[in-house]
Amino acid sequence: MSLLANRKICPFKEDPALISKINYKEYMFLKKFITEQGKIIPSYVTGVSAKYQRRLAKEIKKARNIALLPYTNLLQDK
Numbered sequence: 001m002s003l004l005a006n007r008k009i010c011p012f013k014e015d016p017a018l019i020s021k022i023n024y025k026e027y028m029f030l031k032k033f034i035t036e037q038g039k040i041i042p043s044y045v046t047g048v049s050a051k052y053q054r055r056l057a058k059e060i061k062k063a064r065n066i067a068l069l070p071y072t073n074l075l076q077d078k
Helices: 016-021 027-033 050-065
Strands: none
Touching: 027 050
16 A cells, blocks of 8 residues: 555646746756756656657757757766
C-alpha cells in the first residue's frame, strides 16, 4: 500500500501555465528535464504524465537539432 503514497504528481497538471513553456525556444526550462550527459530524464523520475513526457521529448529533440541543447556532454573531467 505504500506505493500509492509515493506517487508523484505531474507538474503540468498542477500548474497549467507551465504547459506554454514546453517549447524548443524555452531551452533553459527544458534543461531541467535532461541529465548532465544530455539524456532525457524518464517520467517515473520526474513525475511527468505520459502526454507531457512525449511533448517534452519532442521539444528537447527539436532544441538539440538546432544546437540549443547538447546531444552529449563532451567536456567531461577525466
